[in-house]
Every structure is written in structure tokens, then in C-alpha cells.
Amino acid sequence: MDGLFDNRLVITIVGVVAALGISAIVFVGANRLFDLAPRKWSIFSALIGGGSALAFFGLLWGNRLINQPVTTTIVATIIGAAAGYALSLTSDPRLHLGIGALAGAVLGGLIGATLKTSTRPEFDPVALVVGVVVGLAIGFGIWAVRGRTASVTRVALFWGALGWVFGAFLVPDLGGGDQAWAVIAATIGGALFGAWVGTFPNPDANARREIALGSRKYIFLTPALAFIAMTLIIPLIRTGFLSLQSGPPVDLSFTGLTNYADIFTDPTILNLENWTNMFTSQLFWAGVVVLIIGIVVARISGQRTGEGFGINGGSLSALAFGVILLGFAFFAVMRGTISNNLWWIFAVTLFSTGAGLAVAVLADRSRGETIAKSFIFMPMAISFVGAGIIWRFMYIARPETKEQTGVLNSIWVQIGKWSASNTASIIIALILAVIVAGILYIGWTGRQARRSSVVAGAIVAALPLIWLIYRFLGPGIGGVEIVDGVAVASPIFFLTESPFNNFWMMVVFIWIQTGFAMVIFSAAIKGVPADLTEAAGIDGASESQVFWRITVPSIAPTIGVVTTTLIVTVLKVFDIPKVMTNGNFDTQVLANEMWQRAFTELDFGLGSALAFILFLGVLPVMWINIRRMQRQREAVR
Amino acid sequence: MTTDTTPRAEPEWGVQEVQPLTGRVAGFLRGIPSWILWFLVIVWTVPTLGLFINSFRSRDAQRGSGWWLFFQDAERYGTGLTLDNYRDVLGSEATGGVANGLLNSMAIAVVATIIPIAIAAFAAYAFAWIDFRGRDGLFIFTVALLAVPTQVSLIPLLQMYAGGAHITLPLIDKTLTIFPDLDLAGTIPAVWLTHTGFALPFAIFLLHNYISGLPSDLFESARIDGADHFTIFRKIVLPLSVPVLAAFTIFQFLWTWNDYLIALTMIGGNRQNLPATVVVASLAGEFGLREELLTAGAFVITVVPLIVFFALQRFFVRGITAGSVKG
Numbered sequence: 026m027d028g029l030f031d032n033r034l035v036i037t038i039v040g041v042v043a044a045l046g047i048s049a050i051v052f053v054g055a056n057r058l059f060d061l062a063p064r065k066w067s068i069f070s071a072l073i074g075g076g077s078a079l080a081f082f083g084l085l086w087g088n089r090l091i092n093q094p095v096t097t098t099i100v101a102t103i104i105g106a107a108a109g110y111a112l113s114l115t116s117d118p119r120l121h122l123g124i125g126a127l128a129g130a131v132l133g134g135l136i137g138a139t140l141k142t143s144t145r146p147e148f149d150p151v152a153l154v155v156g157v158v159v160g161l162a163i164g165f166g167i168w169a170v171r172g173r174t175a176s177v178t179r180v181a182l183f184w185g186a187l188g189w190v191f192g193a194f195l196v197p198d199l200g201g202g203d204q205a206w207a208v209i210a211a212t213i214g215g216a217l218f219g220a221w222v223g224t225f226p227n228p229d230a231n232a233r234r235e236i237a238l239g240s241r242k243y244i245f246l247t248p249a250l251a252f253i254a255m256t257l258i259i260p261l262i263r264t265g266f267l268s269l270q271s272g273p274p275v276d277l278s279f280t281g282l283t284n285y286a287d288i289f290t291d292p293t294i295l296n297l298e299n300w301t302n303m304f305t306s307q308l309f310w311a312g313v314v315v316l317i318i319g320i321v322v323a324r325i326s327g328q329r330t331g332e333g334f335g336i337n338g339g340s341l342s343a344l345a346f347g348v349i350l351l352g353f354a355f356f357a358v359m360r361g362t363i364s365n366n367l368w369w370i371f372a373v374t375l376f377s378t379g380a381g382l383a384v385a386v387l388a389d390r391s392r393g394e395t396i397a398k399s400f401i402f403m404p405m406a407i408s409f410v411g412a413g414i415i416w417r418f419m420y421i422a423r424p425e426t427k428e429q430t431g432v433l434n435s436i437w438v439q440i441g442k443w444s445a446s447n448t449a450s451i452i453i454a455l456i457l458a459v460i461v462a463g464i465l466y467i468g469w470t471g472r473q474a475r476r477s478s479v480v481a482g483a484i485v486a487a488l489p490l491i492w493l494i495y496r497f498l499g500p501g502i503g504g505v506e507i508v509d510g511v512a513v514a515s516p517i518f519f520l521t522e523s524p525f526n527n528f529w530m531m532v533v534f535i536w537i538q539t540g541f542a543m544v545i546f547s548a549a550i551k552g553v554p555a556d557l558t559e560a561a562g563i564d565g566a567s568e569s570q571v572f573w574r575i576t577v578p579s580i581a582p583t584i585g586v587v588t589t590t591l592i593v594t595v596l597k598v599f600d601i602p603k604v605m606t607n608g609n610f611d612t613q614v615l616a617n618e619m620w621q622r623a624f625t626e627l628d629f630g631l632g633s634a635l636a637f638i639l640f641l642g643v644l645p646v647m648w649i650n651i652r653r654m655q656r657q658r659e660a661v662r
Numbered sequence: 663m664t665t666d667t668t669p670r671a672e673p674e675w676g677v678q679e680v681q682p683l684t685g686r687v688a689g690f691l692r693g694i695p696s697w698i699l700w701f702l703v704i705v706w707t708v709p710t711l712g713l714f715i716n717s718f719r720s721r722d723a724q725r726g727s728g729w730w731l732f733f734q735d736a737e738r739y740g741t742g743l744t745l746d747n748y749r750d751v752l753g754s755e756a757t758g759g760v761a762n763g764l765l766n767s768m769a770i771a772v773v774a775t776i777i778p779i780a781i782a783a784f785a786a787y788a789f790a791w792i793d794f795r796g797r798d799g800l801f802i803f804t805v806a807l808l809a810v811p812t813q814v815s816l817i818p819l820l821q822m823y824a825g826g827a828h829i830t831l832p833l834i835d836k837t838l839t840i841f842p843d844l845d846l847a848g849t850i851p852a853v854w855l856t857h858t859g860f861a862l863p864f865a866i867f868l869l870h871n872y873i874s875g876l877p878s879d880l881f882e883s884a885r886i887d888g889a890d891h892f893t894i895f896r897k898i899v900l901p902l903s904v905p906v907l908a909a910f911t912i913f914q915f916l917w918t919w920n921d922y923l924i925a926l927t928m929i930g931g932n933r934q935n936l937p938a939t940v941v942v943a944s945l946a947g948e949f950g951l952r953e954e955l956l957t958a959g960a961f962v963i964t965v966v967p968l969i970v971f972f973a974l975q976r977f978f979v980r981g982i983t984a985g986s987v988k989g
Contacts (some may be wrong), residue, residue, distance in 0.1 A: 033765035036850055040773030048780035056892040088839045195836055241891045245788035249781045249862055250804070255841070256859020257807050259827075260818035267817060274821075380702075387699040399975055400703045403710070406971035406978070407964050408920030410939045414946055414960035415713045423725075430728045432712060467690075536706065541982060548983045597811040600922045604943050616923075619813050624927060629817050636813040643809045650809060654802045 051248060059240040063233040067113040070227075074109020075102045078132060091139040104131055108219075113227060122223040129219015130212045137211030138204070145202040146194050146210065153192040160188020179224045186217035261640065267633035274629050284634035294618065296361040303358045312350030319343030322481065341573075342485060349375060357524045362613045365527055366596065369614065372528060373595045376535045378587055381542020386572065388543075389550055398547065402540035409537070409600030416533045417605060420519035434504060434516040441505025443497075445512045450497040457494045461487050523611035530601050530612060538594065542587050549583040550576060585653075589646045596642050615639055710964075717957035718743040724954045747958035751945075760945075760959055763938035767963070769850055770937050771919040774857035775911055781858070782865035782910075783903070787895050789866065790874035791881060801870070807863045816927050819856055823847040823928065848932035856924050861914055868913075871984050872906035873899055909981035912974050916967050938963045 061069040079102045086094040108128030112121060164184025168175055193210040228236065268284055270277040289295055303309050323340035349372075356368035384401050388394045404412060421431035429435040443449040468483025496502040506515045519529040553576055561571045577584075599616035606612045608621065615635055623632025715729040720741040727738065736742040752761045789801045821827075826843030830836070846852040876899065884894050922939045929935045942959040945952075971978060 033762075033769045037769040037772050040769070040851070040854060041776055044773060044777040044780050048777075052784060052892070056890075060890070087842055195831070199836075237890075242788050242792045242794045245784040245792065245891070245895075246800075249785035249866060252781060252859050253804065253807065253862050256815055256819060256856060257810055257863075260815035260822075261810065263818040264814045384699065384702060387695045387702075391696040391699050393700075397699050397703050399972070401706050402975075402979075403968070403971065404706065405982075406916055406920075406967040407710070408922065408939050408967065410920070410922050410943045410946075411960050411964040414942070414956055415709045415964075417946070418713055418716060418729075418957065419709050428727050430724065430726070432708060432728065432730075435728050536709070539706075544979050545983055548979075593809045593811075597813060599813075600943075603922075604946050607947070616811070616813055620816075620923075620927070623817055624930070633817055636811070636816070639811045640814045643811060647806050647809045651802055651806050654805065658798055658802075 048248075052244065055244040056241070059237050059244065062237040062240075063230065066227065066233055067110055070113035071106045071110035074112070074128075075106030078102050078105025082136075085136065090141060090144050091136065092141055093139060097135060097139045101132055101135055104128060104135075112223065116227055118224075118226065121226065122220050125223020126216045126220040129222070130216035132219070133211040133213070133215020134208055136215070137208030140204075140207050140211070143200045145204065145207045146199055147197040147201040148206045149192070149197040152196040153189070156190075156192020156196065157185055157188040160184040160186075160191065176224065179221060182217055182221035182224065186214055186221060189217060190214045264633045264636050264640075267629055268637045269630075270633075271628075271630040274627055277630060280630070284631050285638075287631065288634055288638070292361065293613070294362040295364070296359070299358045299360065300355070303354050306354045306357065308350050308357065309354035312347050312352075312354055314347075315343055315350060316347030319345075319347050340481075345375070345379065353528070356527075360524065360611055362615055362618050365611075365613060366598075366615050368527055369531055369534070369598055370592055370595050372531045373534045373538060374588055374591045376531075377538040377542050377591055378584065380535065380539040381544075381587065382546050382584075384539065384543045385546035385550055386576075388547065398543065401543055404537040405540040405544075407537070410604050412533050412537055413601050413604035416529075416536070417520070420529060422516040422518045425514045425516070429514070429516055431516075433519065437504035437517060438514045439503070441501075441503025441514065442512065444501045444503045445505045445507065450501075454494045454497045457490050457497070461490050461494070464490070520606055521610045526606065526610055527612050530605055533601050533605070534595065534598060538591060542591070545583060545587055546580065549580040553579045582653075585649075589649055593643050593646050597639055615642075713957055713960055717747055717961045718745070719954075719957075720744055720746065721952075721954040724957070747955055748962070750952075751955045751958040751962065759933070759936075760938055760941050760962060762934065763936055763941035764962065764966075766850065766935055767919055767937035767939065767966075770853050770857070770921075770925065771915050773850075774854045774861070774918040775914045777854060777858045778861040778865045778914060779907060779910065782862055782869055783900070783907070784895070785862075786866050786869035786873050787891075787899055789870050791894075791899075792891060801866075804863055805867045808867065812860060812923060815856070815859070816923075819852075820847060820927060823849075823852045823855075848929055848935060850929070850935055852928040853925050853937075856928055857914075857918050857921070860924075861917070865910055865914070868910050868981060868984055869903065869906055873903060876902055905977070905980070906984070908974075909977045909984065912970060912978045913981035916970060916978070919967055 058069065058072060061072070079098065082091070082094075082098040082101045085091045086098055091097055105128070108124060111124045111128075115121060115124070161181065161184050164180045164187075168177075168180045189210075193214060267277065269279060269281055271280040271283060272278050292298075319340055319342075322343055326340060352368075352371050352375075356364060356371065359368075384398070388398050391397065407415070418430075419432050420434075421429075422434050423429050423431075429438050443453055464483050464487045468480045468487070471480045471483060493502070501507075504515050504517060505512045507513075518526075520526050557575055557579075558571050561575055562568075566574070597616050598614055599620065602608055602612055602614050602617050603620070608614070608617045615638065619632050619635035619639070622628045622635060712729045715732050716724055719729065719732055719735055720739060722739045723732070723735045723741065727734070731738075732743065785804075789797060789804075822841055823844070823846035826839055827841035828837050828839050831838065846855070880898055881894060884898060889897070919937075920939060921937075922943060925937045926940050926943075929937075929940070942956070942963050945956055945959050
């Protein structure tokens, strides 16, 4: 263990030192280098010359193209630096051109002489002529389009050199040529490039200051953008490219859209057959009824305010509840990876946003706000893996004969026992009846005080309790079944009973993300100007009116931000299904499907196609985000 | 707001003319939000609390009764609360080396937090205070990449770490190496690099929001004194940005510590380099074998983030809310 610890400690320290060291060297070094431009042009020019040669020979070295790479690279760096220094000393254009060409020729000769046998090009006169002619044609074509401002020599040298290198090295087969031709070809190419460099005169004092100033944006941005290109942009393009290929990882071949066709015809990924079953589910009809109630309530309260459709606590909660029931009815009959993913997005986004907003509002007017909020927020700090395990213990189902050790099944079975016992169910029904009476009394006072929100709240709260009383006295409720007159525990198998095992995993995600939504809403609510809400209060608006007519419109943009962020987070959900069911029992999601196909079955093509579908899924959200940022920028101006 | 000017014969429901509820009912009603809130707090806390208590109970106790009956353990199972699970999960190699995993987690999280800061602070400054053509477009493009799912990069990145990145030039069929084969697959540095790339858009976004909000007088007076961008960055921006750097540090540390997907993909079968999340998750895959250890395992990977969270919550919240709240 000791050695191990040292090892990890060393890795960490090396990593930290390397990160900070490289960052310091790159940023400090580059800034100091370009500081030199206005003050010490010769040194700057020498460093740039040496640096360019080093970079180019380093590239050849990295590609294993040259013999004796160490010596060659050092020599080349010195020659480059000397050339840079020499160029800075004279302002005579012809001398400039000469120095450039000479240095280029020497460096080219060096490449030609050290080029490995396997990379020496064959002599191909046709390719050479075609290369140079095409190069010049392109160069002068661009020159003409750009208004013929650049110097003719410069264009000819640069594009001639490119065409030459192309015709001499890139088109012909490598490995068959002799050394003499390699040296000649490289020397001529180098001389042409060198001469092109030589056509640039030494900048005057103003131009040098411009170089020093203008370089900063590149110095500051290049490392970050290079990293982003390496880990995000290029891989994204490559994934799109890989998604059009099939076969084992070492031998992929282009097969067009077959991967996508496979995905959308695979019944475990997308299955639209059973959607009509929705109409036979209780959830669906309950949803329809609640939705109609919501519409009626909204219509009635809307008529009173003259707005046609009144959005307030009562109507909105009924509408939202109805939509959720309908959504669940739909997703419960739709099986397959893609509909599972859509269910995740639907449920987690709605519940987390709703619960987050509710907690933020509740906390805003309670004592102990900070403590309460930090406990709701705490799951945000826990890993998805940890959360998955935590909830597995919540969901544990033990065999009927054993004691339940999971909180939820324990409660469920206990309710079942009460419901099965006549005395207990009557006592509970009585207690519930007293509570219902209390709620209805509150509703009654609310009616006398003309507070429609109180009445609506009382009714909404009383209905489920009345339903509970009915279940306790009538058909029974809870995790107990009567088998031959004997009560037997029947726990819920939360993670294995399809389709609602999907939802029980979503609960874990909601548990985590509610804190995120709450924190952001809380900050937004505190940002609503107090004089607005106070003025409304003085005008006689009730608290619920203030909330629906002032607070909600003020934080509407924030609701948008939270919703889009949640959609993106939920779309790529991976850890929780992976840890809790690994996609078994009809709980597969796209990210886990992608991982299994790509890294278990090593089907990179299909895995890439699945990943790309995820990317296409976030594109609309990206578009919304871009539009929002553009609007913000315009607003700042 | 909605001042109704039309004459009304009778006060209507819920519009205005609201009379306050009186007496005890009103007091009770006003208490309801608080009651609901604290009820939710309990619901939100119970799962973690249950895991925490269970992690100190013996296998028999965990399987025999719910954690809320832990005070009966001594009489029912002969063992009270015990540290055995922690000892086993950290000590024995049979569990896949959770202790070693914790060290790996630390090595991954610390470095993968520092690299993005060392890079992003400069970029954020450039986006905020250096004027150049196309700056806004480039910034928006960079930040938009925040939404790109990690999954789209996994296969190409793993290929690059395992064999370098090569580009085959079309038509002439010559291959050029643009990233050397450093044999990074299965190593911790591969995870650093991947985390860095994915953290940068968020880091730039967060730091930019803060740095662009610094008062511009500071910069103008420094420029009059002849300071260049690098000096301004080092002497003015960095010291003033400590709060936002702290916010990002906390956020990124928790993110990388808790990461599962990137480590699992990039390190894969190389067990000795796996972070604790992956080790514990694979323990979970063998659920039932020694499930009593899973409680301790889960708590071990959770306790570091929780400590960081409760100690530095202010910064964490700032990291999450920054930028989201502005309309």
C-alpha cells in the first residue's frame, strides 16, 4: 500500500506541476516573446525563425520521417534562428530575398539528406509540372478574386513552392527514389519558401507594435481553443464520420446510413406498435378527467378576470397533473430505448422544475431557509453512482416472509397491514375523515373571504384523502394480499417491474436535480424587485396573485434556462440506469445503449450512430441557447 | 398591475376585494408552507441518512431489519454498530481496491481541476477585454458547446489515446500523424485530458461572466500607465477573480470526483487506475454477494463531496447560479 500511495501522490504532483508549469511557460513565454517585437526586433526575428524551424522539424520527427532526428532538429533550429537574425539586419529587398532563399535551400537540403529511405519520393516529372501549374493557377486565381493587391512575386513564390512540394513529395510513391533527387527536390522547395519569406520587408516601429498588440488574442485563446478542438469538435466530426461505417474496430468500412437504419428498425430501441394500449389504461382516462377539470377551472377563473383562460394555482396544478398522467399513460405502454429516454426527459424536467420552484418559493417565506435549502441541495454533491446505490437500498424488496428492510416497501407493507385489519382501517379512515373535515372547513372560510385559491387548494388536497378513505374502507390498499384468507406481504419490486421501474430510477435523478432547479429559482426570486411585489400587495393582490402575475413572469427566462439545462442533462443520463439495472428489465436508455454497443460489443459504427443521435437531440437546445446569448449581447450594447 | 376601471356591482371572486383570513385558521395556513418545506427536507434526507446508518450495521442486521431499527441490533443480532464494513471495503483487495480507487480519484480530480483553470482564465480574459473581430461569435460558439454530450467524443478520443490521431490526406493517400501514439488508454492522464476538454466551455463561460463584469475604469487606468494585457491579467484580473476561481474549483472538483462515464471508458479494464466511483459501481454489479459492503463503499465515495459541499457551499452555489439567472 505504501508504494501505491507514493505512486498516486507522484502522479498527482507531476500532473499539477506539469499543468501549472506548462501553462506558465506557454503564457509567460509567449507574452515575453511578443513583448520583444517592438523593442528588440532582431532577437524576436531570430527566435521566430528558430521556433518555426524547430516546429517544422519536430513535426517531421514526430512522423518518423527523418534519420538522426535530434541532431538534425538542433541544426535546423540554429539555421532558422541565424536566418531570422540575418533578415532583421538588412532592409535591402534583394539581399532579403537572397538570405531567405539561401536559408530555405539549406534547410531543404538538410531534409533531403536525412530523409529516411522509406520516405524518399520517386522522380515524377508529370506530377511536378502539374503540381506547379495547378499551384500557380490556384494562387493567381485567389489573387485575382482578392483584387490583385498582393505582390506578384510573393504569390508566385508561395504557390509555386506549394505546388512543387505537392508534385515532388506528396503525389509520387514514397520509398522508391534515390537520395540525390530527394536532396534536389527538397532544396528547391525550401529555397522557394525561403525566398517567399524573404519578400516580406522588416516592419517599421508602428507595425512592430501592432504585432506585439495583435498577438495577445492568439496567445490567450489558442491553448483553450486547441483543447476544445481536440476533445470536442474534431471527435464530434469523427463520430459523425464513424457512424457511417460498420465492421470491427480495426477494419471499418463505409456503409452509409445502415447504422441509422438498424437503430430505427430495432424493436428494442424504437417500438411504436403498442401505443393504442394507452386508451385502455386507467392512467389515461384519469389524465383526461383531470385535464378537463383543469380546463374548466381555468375557464371559470378566466371569465372572472376577463382573460378567458385563468392561470393560477388551482387551474395550473390540475392542468399539470393531467398532462403528467397522460404522459405517463403514453410512456408506460411505449417500450424501447428511445421512448424511455423521452420519458426521462418528460418526467425529470417537469418534476425537477416544479419541485425546485415549489421549494424555492416555500423556503423564501420560511424560517431556517438556508438550512432547509442546503439539505434539499445536498444530493447535487453526491455522485450518480452513490445516488444509485443509496436508492437501491430505499427500493429493496425482501421476500414476502421476511421483514422489509427498504423504507418504501416497509411503509407500503405496513399500509397494507393496516388496510387488511378492520380495526386499523376504520381508525385510519376516521383520522383521515377528521383531516378532510378540517381542510373543508378551511375551504369554507376561504370561500367567505373570497379567496378562490384557498378553496381550490382545499378541494385539491381533500380529493386524494377521500380516495384514500375509500381504499381503506373498500378494496384495500398497500403491499398486502389476502391469499386464502391470510394476509401475505406483497412488496413492490421497484427496479424489476416494468414499465414503472423506469420512473423509480427517474425519482433518483429528480432527487438530485431538484436542488439544482431550487438554487437557481431561489436566486431568481430574490432578484425580483421587492417594490413590485410590495406595491401589488398594497393594491390588494393576494399572495397567489402576486406569485402568478409578478413573480412567475419575472423569472420566466430563468425557467427557460433551467428547463433547457435539465433536458440536456437528462438526455445523456447514463450512470443511474447503468448502476441500478444496467438497462435490463426494459429500462435501457440511449447513452447506456451506446456504451454497450461501442465498448462491450465493440461495434464502433453503431455506437457512433447512437452517440450522434444524442447530439442531434441536443441541437435544438443548443440553438435556443445561442439565440438567448445573442439577445443578451444585443441587450448589453 | 391589473387595475380594473370598469364599475362593478358586486365584488367578484379572486380578483380584488380580498379580505384577509382571520384568527387561528389564518395562523395555521401561514404555517403550512413551513410544514411542507420541512417535510420535504426530511424526505430528501432520509435516503442518505439510511445508507449512512446501514453502513455501520453488520450483514445480518442489514438483511434482517430496516436501518431505522438499528438501536435493536445489539439484542437482535448480537452486534451493535460496527466499523467492520469500512474495514473490509477499504482493507481487502477482494473488494476491488476501493482504497486504491480513492487515491486514483484524488489524483484525477485534483489535476483535472487545475488544468482547465490554468487554460480557461486566459481565454475568459481575452473574450472579455481584448477586442477583435468575430469575438462575440467565437464566444457564443464556444459556450454553445456546453450542451454537446460527452458520448459523441468517447470513441474518437479512446482511439486517439490508444493509437494516436492520424489524418489520411484525400486523393494522394498519405497519412500524417497529428497526435502521437502516447499509449494513454487506461492511464490517468487520459482522464485528465478528457475532463479538461469538457470543462473548458463551462469554465470559460463562468469566468467570462465574472471577469467581464469587473469595472472598466480599472483597465483604462492600467492601460494609461502602460500596462499590457498580460500585466493587467496577472496584476489586476487574477487577484480580483479569486471568488469565481474558487467557485469553479469546487464545481469541477465535485464533477471530476463524481465522474463515472469518462473514467470507465478511458481507463476501462486497467483496474489499478480506476477511481473509486467505478470500483464501487462494479461492486454494485455484484449486488448480493457482499451487499453489506456496498453501503460503506457508497458512503466512502460520497463523504468527500459532502464535506466539500457543506464546507464550501457558498462557492458551489455561486458556480451553479452564475449566468443562469440573468434573463
